[in-house]
Amino acid sequence: MRQYSLRMLVVVSLLCFPSIxxxxxxxxxxxxxLPVAGQPVPHPQPLPGLQVNDAKLFLEGLQRAGELExxxxxxxxxxxxxxxxxxxxxxxxxxxxxxHTNSNGLGARFNAEQCLLCxxxxxxxxxxxxxxxxxxxxxxMQPENPMFRLVPKRFGRLNVTPAFEEQFGPVREVRFKFNPxxxxxxxxxxxxxxxxxxxxxxxxxxxxxxxxxxxEAAKNNLAFRIPLQMFGLGLIDSIQDREILAHHAAxxxxxxxxxxxxxxxxxxxxxxxxxxxxxxxxxxxxxxVAEAYNVEQGVDNDLFPQAMEEDPACNGTDKPxxxxxxxxxxxxxxxQGFDNPLHVMxxxxxxxxxxxxxxxxxxxDNPSPSxxxxxxxxNDVGCSLCHTPAMQTFANNAEPALADKTANLFSDxxxxxxxxxxxxxxxxxxxGPDEFRTTPLWGIGTRIFFLHDGRTQDLLKAIQAHAxxxxxxxxxxxxxxxxxxxxxxxxxxxxxxxxxxxxxILDFLRSL
Ligand code: HEC
Ligand code: HEC
Numbered sequence: 196m197r198q199y200s201l202r203m204l205v206v207v208s209l210l211c212f213p214s215i216x217x218x219x220x221x222x223x224x225x226x227x228x229l230p231v232a233g234q235p236v237p238h239p240q241p242l243p244g245l246q247v248n249d250a251k252l253f254l255e256g257l258q259r260a261g262e263l264e265x266x267x268x269x270x271x272x273x274x275x276x277x278x279x280x281x282x283x284x285x286x287x288x289x290x291x292x293x294x295h296t297n298s299n300g301l302g303a304r305f306n307a308e309q310c311l312l313c314x315x316x317x318x319x320x321x322x323x324x325x326x327x328x329x330x331x332x333x334x335x336m337q338p339e340n341p342m343f344r345l346v347p348k349r350f351g352r353l354n355v356t357p358a359f360e361e362q363f364g365p366v367r368e369v370r371f372k373f374n375p376x377x378x379x380x381x382x383x384x385x386x387x388x389x390x391x392x393x394x395x396x397x398x399x400x401x402x403x404x405x406x407x408x409x410x411e412a413a414k415n416n417l418a419f420r421i422p423l424q425m426f427g428l429g430l431i432d433s434i435q436d437r438e439i440l441a442h443h444a445a446x447x448x449x450x451x452x453x454x455x456x457x458x459x460x461x462x463x464x465x466x467x468x469x470x471x472x473x474x475x476x477x478x479x480x481x482x483x484v485a486e487a488y489n490v491e492q493g494v495d496n497d498l499f500p501q502a503m504e505e506d507p508a509c510n511g512t513d514k515p516x517x518x519x520x521x522x523x524x525x526x527x528x529x530x531q532g533f534d535n536p537l538h539v540m541x542x543x544x545x546x547x548x549x550x551x552x553x554x555x556x557x558x559x560d561n562p563s564p565s566x567x568x569x570x571x572x573x574n575d576v577g578c579s580l581c582h583t584p585a586m587q588t589f590a591n592n593a594e595p596a597l598a599d600k601t602a603n604l605f606s607d608x609x610x611x612x613x614x615x616x617x618x619x620x621x622x623x624x625x626x627g628p629d630e631f632r633t634t635p636l637w638g639i640g641t642r643i644f645f646l647h648d649g650r651t652q653d654l655l656k657a658i659q660a661h662a663x664x665x666x667x668x669x670x671x672x673x674x675x676x677x678x679x680x681x682x683x684x685x686x687x688x689x690x691x692x693x694x695x696x697x698x699x700i701l702d703f704l705r706s707l
Contacts, residue, residue, distance in 0.1 A: 220697040222654040223705045226559070226640040227317055230325050232335040235290050236311075237318040240554040242429065242596040249552055249594055256549025257319065259542045260310040263293040264301040264492050267513040270395040271299050272350070291330050292319070298542075300518030302493015302502055303403060303509035304385035306368050308349070310546065312341045313366050313422040313491070317641040320553045323366035323422040324643055342366050346387060353391035357408040359419065360386070365649030367419040368491070371411060372620045373673060381621045383490050389509060401509035415672050418619040420473055421649035426638050428471070429551035430602035432480045433588035436468045439608050442583050450580050453684040457581065457609040460625045460632070470608045473634070473647040474626035484546035494519050496543040519543055552594075555602070556638030562706040565695070569703025572696055577685040581633040583607040605636035605707070614663025614680030619647065620673075629677045640705040654701050662686040 230236070241253040265271045293309065301308055316324025325338035328345045343362045347354035359367050371380040386408075390401050411417050436459075443457065450456070459468040460475040471477040477486070485498035495502045496519035502510065510516075519542045562570075573579055582605040592598035610630040618629030626632070631647060639645075645657035661682035668676040680686075689697065 218694070220655065220694050220701060222652075222701050225317075225643055226705050229643070230316070230338045232327050232337055233290065236292075236315050236326070238292075239318045239320040239426070241552050242554050244596040245552055246594060246596070249548070249596070252545065252548035253552040256545045256547070256552070258292075258294045259545045260314070260549050261292045261294045261319070262299075262309060262542070264305075264308040264494065265299040266301045266389055266392060266395040266398070267511050268299050269513050270392075270397075270511075272394055290335075291315070291326055293330075298519065298522070300494045300514050301389060302385075302489070302495070303401065303504040303506060304388050305493040306383075306386050306491045307342065307346050307366075308492060310487070310491070312346065314425055316643060320425045320549070321638070322424040322642055322644075325363070340364055340366055342386070351391050351393035352387065352389060354387045354405060357386060357405075358412070359408070359417070365421045365644035367421060367649060369408070370418045370420070370619075370621055372416050372418055377673070379622065381623065385490070385493065385503065388504075395511055397511040397513055398509055401506070403504065403506055403509055418621050419648035421644055421647065423471075423473070423634075424556070424638055424642075425550045425553050427555035427602060427604065427635075428480050428553070429594075429597050430555060430588050430600055431470060431604060431608070431635070432551055433592045433597045433600075434470075434586050434602065434608070435589050438586050438589075439468055439470075442586060443607060443609060446580050449577070453577055453580065454679075455577075455580050455611070455681045455685070457607060457611045457633075457681065458625065459608070460610050460623070463624065468608065469624065470632070472623075473631055474621070474623040475608060475610050475632035476623035476626060480550045481544075481547040484550055485543040488519060488543050488546065494542070496520060497541060498543060552596070556641075556707070558603075558637075558640070559706045563702060565699045566702040566706040568696075569699035569701070569706075572692065572700050573703055576688040576692065576700075578689075578700075579605075580685070581607055581609075581611060581682070582636055583633075603637055606633045609633060611681045612678050613661065613682065615666040615674075615677040616660055616663035616680070617646065618674075618677055620675070628675055636704065637707055640707045654704055655697070658689060658700075659686065 241250055245253065263272060307313055311319050313323045314320055315326065316322050326341050327335040327338050329336050339362045340360060342360040343356055347356050359369065368383055369386065370383050374380045384406050386405065388403050388405060389398065390403060392398065408417065439459065461467065462469045462478045469475055469478045471480065471483045477483045485496055488494045488496055489499040489503060493503055495517045497517055500517040502516060521541050522539055584605055585601050585603050588597055588600045588602060590599040610626045610632050612629050613631055614629055617631065620628045622628055643652060645651050645654065646660060651657055661680060663680040665679040666677045668674060
């Protein structure tokens with residue numbers, strides 16, 4: 196009798212307080228671990244089966260994305276094809292490649308001077324990660340957020356690191372929600388300036404200063420975004436609108452039962468579906484990279500011909516505008532290697548070859564039984580109603596490596612109301628203040644930070660953050676009323692799963 200009641204007690208306790216008895220589910224962490232000082236950043240692979248010339252363009256694009264941008268050609272800190280000078284080896288830095296190809300034109304305001312600084316986890320072309328702040332020096336420091344001290348201080352620049360760039364936090368870029376007059380802003384405000392740059396003698400009177408981020412933060416006016424990866428973007432670029440809409444239509448009934456709607460963001464003039472960026476705000480890879488060049492590095496180009504900061508005192512005397520355009524120089528006098536067909540094209544054109552021809556993320560070869568079980572549960576609880584497991588690319592794509600391919604992207608490429616908890620109060624096209632594109636989950640196993648603002652490193656928290664009740668407007672912060680998150684019913688089902696089942700979903704995600 197006594198034994199029996201003891202057993203009952205155990206059973207009752209397990210039912211009521213399972214966490215006391217069982218280890219809780221836990222995100223297994225970044226697959227492959229965090230970057231280690233002194234270890235090279237792996238190079239990305241091109242898509243298998245690329246045409247020969249496209250494979251060459253991919254490599255040219257990788258080099259251009261690795262260019263450490265200087266403020267003008269005559270101020271370049273490295274010569275064509277040469278190493279970042281601190282290595283002194285006359286070859287590419289093996290730890291973190293920094294090339295100089297084509298022209299230079301870092302803008303007066305910028306976020307970073309190199310695409311790959313924000314796109315190198317777990318390999319060049321990925322999302323952001325940590326890198327050593329003293330590249331090339333004999334005793335490398337522990338890898339950290341490159342926006343913390345490498346970018347702001349490089350070449351004597353007089354920047355102050357804002358509080359939101361933490362040493363071991365995510366690379367963040369910042370948008371302002373409102374203008375001082377109360378109208379909506381929504382655009383990116385570049386964090387750093389070139390003031391004080393010792394490599395450019397033509398800007399002694401440059402006096403621009405950084406925005407007052409502390410004051411904007413106090414007004415709750417900042418909205419953050421972390422970098423997305425480039426892996427597999429060529430496939431996403433090659434999916435027809437009708438494929439996206441057909442997948443959406445196929446789940447109409449199941450979605451209706453769970454309160455999930457979702458709709459496309461669209462390009463305002465031709466009306467086709469835009470799909471890149473956290474709010475699916477951008478139409479194509481080509482458009483994204485040209486815009487990134489101007490927004491992240493301040494390099495104006497044929498597609499974005501006006502500089503984001505036009506102050507003449509900070510734009511120097513040796514920098515044509517638009518800075519990055521197709522070059523037809525007849526000689527190589529300035530050592531830029533333009534007498535080479537691959538170098539004629541502008542960077543903004545060539546970046547797109549890199550981003551379109553880079554390989555897809557690869558899941559683990561042999562997923563554990565738990566990860567396999569998690570894949571089934573991911574469908575059963577309804578995650579896959581937004582995170583569509585696969586779509587097919589257009590059969591007649593001009594590049595065979597992109598034609599009729601299955602993209603295992605885990606996204607419907609549509610935007611959804613996610614409620615007050617995730618809302619950033621930024622509107623982009625048809626994506627409202629609490630709407631986000633279902634983030635593609637391929638490659639998530641090797642990512643460090645999650646959600647649009649990088650608020651967590653824990654997959655479990657990222658999942659739980661999908662849930663939000665409806666909330667009223669707040670006139671003080673000009674916050675609109677938000678509907679409940681479309682994901683609420685699915686997250687409730689997830690929360691009701693047993694600990695091993697929740698663990699299975701986490702294991703599945705880390706296998707991607
Ligand atoms: C300071 C960091 C930073 C730098 C430098 C940077 N990016 Fe990004 N990148 C981001 C962020 C943040 C996003 C997400 C932006 C958004 O959706 O609002 C992004 C998104 C992208 C995307 C879209 C990915 C997707 O899945 O939709 C592409 C493509 C891209 N970047 C290419 C580039 C290229 C090419 C360069 C160099 C010209 C570059 N980036 C430089 C931070 C950076
Ligand atoms: C209603 C649509 C919807 C449902 C249902 C949904 N998600 Fe999401 N998911 C999103 C959106 C939208 C985002 C981006 C939110 C943001 O960044 O603010 C996202 C982001 C994520 C992220 C972070 C991705 C990144 O790169 O940072 C993970 C992980 C994730 N979802 C997993 C899940 C899992 C697991 C489930 C099921 C339990 C699920 N989601 C259900 C729409 C959905």
